[in-house]
Amino acid sequence: MSNGLDFEFLIDTFFVALTGVPVAILITVVSLAIALPLGFILALTRINKMLVLNQFSRVYVSFVRGTPVIVQIFIIYNSVPLLLASIFEKYNIQMDVYDVNPIWYALIVFSLNTTATLIEVFRSAINTVSKGQLEAAHSVGLTTVQAFRRIIVPQTLVVALPNICNATVNLIKATSLGYAMSLPEITLKAQVAANASYNYIEAYLDIFIIYLIICSLVEYLFKRLEKRLRKYQIAPTA
Amino acid sequence: MEEYFDSTYIWESIPALLPYLKMTFFVAGLSVLFGSLLGLILAIMKLGENKVFQNIAHGYTTVLRCTPSIVLLFLIYYGVPAIAMNFGVNLNDMSSVFFVVITFTLQFGALMSEVIRSAYESIDRGQYEAAVSVGLSNMQAYRRIIFPQAFVVALPNFGNALLELMKEGALAYTIGLIDVMGKANLIIASNYNSHALEIYIGLSIIYWVLSIIIEQFFLKLERVFSKGNKGLKAA
Numbered sequence: 001m002s003n004g005l006d007f008e009f010l011i012d013t014f015f016v017a018l019t020g021v022p023v024a025i026l027i028t029v030v031s032l033a034i035a036l037p038l039g040f041i042l043a044l045t046r047i048n049k050m051l052v053l054n055q056f057s058r059v060y061v062s063f064v065r066g067t068p069v070i071v072q073i074f075i076i077y078n079s080v081p082l083l084l085a086s087i088f089e090k091y092n093i094q095m096d097v098y099d100v101n102p103i104w105y106a107l108i109v110f111s112l113n114t115t116a117t118l119i120e121v122f123r124s125a126i127n128t129v130s131k132g133q134l135e136a137a138h139s140v141g142l143t144t145v146q147a148f149r150r151i152i153v154p155q156t157l158v159v160a161l162p163n164i165c166n167a168t169v170n171l172i173k174a175t176s177l178g179y180a181m182s183l184p185e186i187t188l189k190a191q192v193a194a195n196a197s198y199n200y201i202e203a204y205l206d207i208f209i210i211y212l213i214i215c216s217l218v219e220y221l222f223k224r225l226e227k228r229l230r231k232y233q234i235a236p237t238a
Numbered sequence: 239m240e241e242y243f244d245s246t247y248i249w250e251s252i253p254a255l256l257p258y259l260k261m262t263f264f265v266a267g268l269s270v271l272f273g274s275l276l277g278l279i280l281a282i283m284k285l286g287e288n289k290v291f292q293n294i295a296h297g298y299t300t301v302l303r304c305t306p307s308i309v310l311l312f313l314i315y316y317g318v319p320a321i322a323m324n325f326g327v328n329l330n331d332m333s334s335v336f337f338v339v340i341t342f343t344l345q346f347g348a349l350m351s352e353v354i355r356s357a358y359e360s361i362d363r364g365q366y367e368a369a370v371s372v373g374l375s376n377m378q379a380y381r382r383i384i385f386p387q388a389f390v391v392a393l394p395n396f397g398n399a400l401l402e403l404m405k406e407g408a409l410a411y412t413i414g415l416i417d418v419m420g421k422a423n424l425i426i427a428s429n430y431n432s433h434a435l436e437i438y439i440g441l442s443i444i445y446w447v448l449s450i451i452i453e454q455f456f457l458k459l460e461r462v463f464s465k466g467n468k469g470l471k472a473a
Contacts, residue, residue: 072442173305
C-alpha cells in the first residue's frame with residue numbers, strides 16, 4: 001500500500017467516476033427547479049404570516065436544518081417504500097416497490113432539503129426589498145402579480161444569488177451521499193471501482209478532483225449571472 | 239419481521255441512543271477547539287500583507303468548501319495512514335476518533351477562517367486608531383476594543399458553523415465511529431434491518447432537539463453580549 005499512488009488506476013477511475021456526473025447534475029438541476037419556486041412561495045407565506053402555512057414552513061425549515069442530510073436520506077429511503085407498498089396494495093397495482101429507481105428517492109430528499117434552505121434565503125432576501133417598492137408599483141397601476149414579477153422578484157434575485165450559489169454547491173456536495181441509497185453517482189461509481197482493487201486513496205482523490213471542478217464551475221457561473229443581473233442596479237448612493 | 243410501522247420503537251430508541259451523544263460531543267468539541275485555532279491562523283494569513291500566505295489561505299478555504307465531508311473523511315481515513323507509513327509511522331491501528339477529528343478540524347477551520355475574517359473586517363478601522371490615539375498599546379487595542387466587538391459579530395456565524403459541524407459529524411459512522419448515528423445503525427443491524435425507519439426518526443428527533451437548544455443558546459449569548467451596542471444606536 002505504501003509504494004506510492006497507482007497512477008494508471010487513478011486515471012482510469014477518474015473516467016469511471018466522470019460517468020456519475022450526469023446523475024449528480026440531473027439531481028441538482030431537478031431539485032433546484034422544484035425548490036426555487038416552492039421556496040419562494042413558502043417564503044412569502046412566512047413573510048405575510050399566513051395561517052397554518054406559516055407555522056408549517058417554520059417547523060419544516062427547523063426540522064430540515066436541524067437534522068443531518070444522511071438521516072433525512074435514511075428516513076425517506078425507508079418510509080417512501082412502505083407508503084408505496086401500502087398504496088400499491090390498496091389499488092392492486094402490480095409493481096415491486098424495490099424496483100423503483102433510487103433517483104426518485106434522491107429527488108425527493110434533495111428537493112425537500114433544498115426547499116428548506118431556499119425558504120430562509122428568499123425570506124431574508126425579500127425582507128431587504130423595502131415595502132415602499134411594492135407600494136410604489138401599486139401606485140403606478142401595476143397589479144400585485146405584475147409588481148412581483150417586474151419589481152420585487154428581480155431585486156430579490158440579485159440579493160439572494162450568492163446564497164443560492166451556496167445552496168447549489170451544498171446540494172452538489174450532498175448528492176455524494178446518494179451512495180447510501182445506491183444511487184449511481186460520482187462517489188458510488190468510484191467506490192465500486194476501488195472495491196475491486198483496494199485502491200481507495202486513488203478513488204477518493206478522483207472524486208475529490210471532480211467535485212472541485214464541478215463546484216468551481218458552478219461558482220464561476222453564478223458570478224457571471226450575478227454580474228448580469230446587477231447590470232440594472234444603480235450603484236447605491238445614500 | 240413485521241413490515242408495518244410501530245411507533246413504540248421510536249420511544250425505545252431515544253433512551254438507547256442518548257448515552258452515545260457523549261461521543262458526538264467529544265468529537266465535535268475537539269474539532270471545534272482545533273478547528274478554531276486553524277481558522278484563526280488562516281484568518282491571520284488572509285488578513286496579512288503577504289500575498290503568498292493570502293493565496294494559500296484563500297485556496298485552502300475554496301478547496302475545502304468544494305469537498306463533500308464524506309469524501310474528505312475517506313481521504314483522511316485512507317490517506318493519512320498511507321502518508322504516515324512513508325515516514326515509518328504506523329497509524330493503521332489508530333481509533334477512528336483520530337481521523338474524524340482531523341477531518342472535521344480541517345473543515346471547521348475553513349469555515350471559521352471566514353467567520354473570523356468577516357468579523358474582523360466588520361470592525362471599523364477607526365476603532366483601532368481611536369484606541370491607539372488615547373494611548374492604548376497595540377495589544378491592548380486588540381484585546382479591549384477590537385476583540386470584544388468582533389466577537390459579537392462572529393457569534394451567530396460561529397453558532398451556524400457549530401450546527402453544521404454537528405450535522406456533518408453524523409457521517410463519521412461510515413468509518414466506524416460509534417456516536418449516536420453509529421449506534422442507531424448498530425441497533426438497526428441487531429434488529430435484522432427491520433424498523434429502521436422508527437430508529438432513524440428517533441435519531442432525527444435527538445438531532446432536532448439538540449440543534450434547537452444550540453440555536454437558542456447562541457441567540458441568548460448574542461443578546462447578552464450585544465448589550466454594549468445599544469448605546470451606539472441611540473447616539
